[in-house]
Amino acid sequence: MEKIKKYFKRSTDNNNYIGWLCTYTPEELILSAGFTPFRIYGSKDYNRAEGFFPINFCPYLKSSWESILNNDTHLKSIIFTNSCDGMRRLYDTCKKYSSIPVFMLDVPKNQNISSVNYFEFNLNNLIDFLNSLGNKKITNERIKNSIEIINKKREGLIKLNNMYRNSIIDIDTYNSIIKISTLSDPYLFVEELSNYIDSIKNVAKPKKPNILLIGNFINEDRLWKLFSELDLTLSYQDTCSANRYFEGLVENGNKPLGSIAKRYLYKSACMRIANLGNKITEIKENIKKYKIDGIIYISLKFCDNTLYFYPLLKEELKDIGKPSLYLEIEYNNFSEGQVKTRIQAFLEMIYT
């Protein structure tokens, strides 16, 4: 990430942050309130946090709690979503043991008109909360401007995705820039990303096979480095840290809040949604669209949403004859040698 940071100096120089953790958090509204949306990535080690949660609890949330406890991100507030049991308990813990103002955004699990309407109502509550922080008052006009810029950010990241899939940039660079996009002022980031894309002149041959990576919050520089050393392309990353974050634009019309509600409920889904059949359909479409040869399913430990999905997916993949590899890792920690050996064996299996 360090080698790429120099291209994004201005956008990351900021101190008016509101923290968020889950891709169901509408960055548009945080931005409309005059704050910079800042994704919480947590601390590398989490010793203090261990005293608050059991041993078999999401390591990403533990790591996030450690960084909140240490106040190393100087956040003005944190927006939580009821994405999973773990997140609900992190919100409770944060409310009880920290002085940072927090808000819980209720995101429905069903996908229908009534859920969209209910979500829109909840977004109004979020607006009230953001207004209460006393920065900029949120207006329709400000929301529309924010939608425009966040959409531009998403378009930029999609361009970047195409560059990676054509081997013009490597996986490490690609994922580092996605990470930077979640930590920076979107207005400046869009400019800097455009400059960066214009500066790259490489021409390369795409690497094979095409792999679909499915998982949760995978943020591991060593893992990206490992992937970049192997002959493969992660054609689609169905994870909270990549495509599930930036795919799908918000329609910028007369009812901006309704459009935001719709985009977030219908975006590339997390396994938290009610109808897992829809998620299976989405995955199958991506397998076809990206000519996928194999699937690597990678989960942070103790993530119920991801762990429960695999038995279902495995059966479906068997039916369509696609091989898959299942990996479980800790947050900020995994056994590199072991993972590498397993991926290499998996690639060999695909080739034979």
Added chain:
Amino acid sequence: MSFKDTLKEKIKQNLNRKFIGKILALAAKKPVLYLFTRTLKSVSDKHLNSVSIKSFYKAYSKKSQVAYGSLFLPYEMFYSLGLSPFLPEVLAGFTAGMGIADKTLAAATKNWYSQDLCTFHRSASGAVEMDLFPKPKFIICTNLACDAAQKSFYIYSKKYNIENNFYLIDVPYDYSNKSIDYLSRQIKEVCYDIAKKTGKDLDLNKFKNIIKNSNKFRHWAKKANDIRKDLTAYPPNYNGLNFILPFHGLAGTKDAVILYKNMYKELKKYIGKKENIQHKKILWLHLKPYYSNDIFKLMQEGNCRVAFEEINYVYWPELDPSRPFRSLAKKMLSHYLRGPIDNRIKTIHKMAEEYKIDAAIIFSHWGCRQNNAGARIIKDSLKNRNIPTLVLDGDCVDKNNYSKGQFRTRIQGFIEMLG
């Protein structure tokens, strides 16, 4: 060998759906049921066993359409629709009690269910993989309390090829007029959709009567709970943690009314009865292990008694029979496990006060994130009220995670501390 143990042994030796159905058909026969329940010492236990066997038999007998349901659903809707509810999570507890959880858990592992998941859901999933449960026509679940049911239940719908008959009742995080509207609409839509699929009109008069039954059940359950506030002695073998099925899955039935009325009458007889030793009163949070274990014996030896269990708390207001959907939405939204942990803590404090609790035990069931990750906050909140709390790590279903010595050390240490 007792009648119950004989049945258990037979089922273990012939582990398949048909045989379980046959055994239940035999056990549900009036004379057999009578002879069996006669061996039980407490009236409440007799009724519990009788209604449980009848309910399971109905689901296995193919006489009515079976609908799987997760624990915290309003079962009044099932009975209004003429469905036989079947609760896989409760049955997972039975797999532990029957001594077959080793097999169901192994089947789940074989089918890629991670060992880090809750064993209630893993065991139930294993039983589905082994085809031990009756075939459902509908599957209804809720995300109230935890994420697990909606995932595993969806997989069941896929296994039984009834994805179009899968419903998730998505309970909002907040309690507000808007969330009541949103939830009551969901319940209404599910009811009408199922009625349409079964080719029947939704009988609103029947629904009203079921809601009335539910209110009667609530009335007696509350009375039974109230009487426990002053009890120092209990019927033999009484354990409140055994009544999960009737308290949830039978809400709206006459069976639940009769059971709780009789429980009240039985407990009433114990008012004023004193035991030789004065027991410390324990509030039990979450569930217990359903395989054979020494936990309650150890507590008894240390002069401690469970004075109340969180799972039996009547958390919902009286239902309005003229507005069934709205009433059931309010019932779900009133649950202490909905939304922030403050709801649960308020309820715990209320119970601690009403039952004059000396200490609390949080049973920290492996893989139950919603409970275990809140244990620290609950413990601290009780500490502020000078109520010591033991967080007892264990597993409700998998006996392999039960270490007798370790449990003894922890429970005895806690009891010693209570003085």
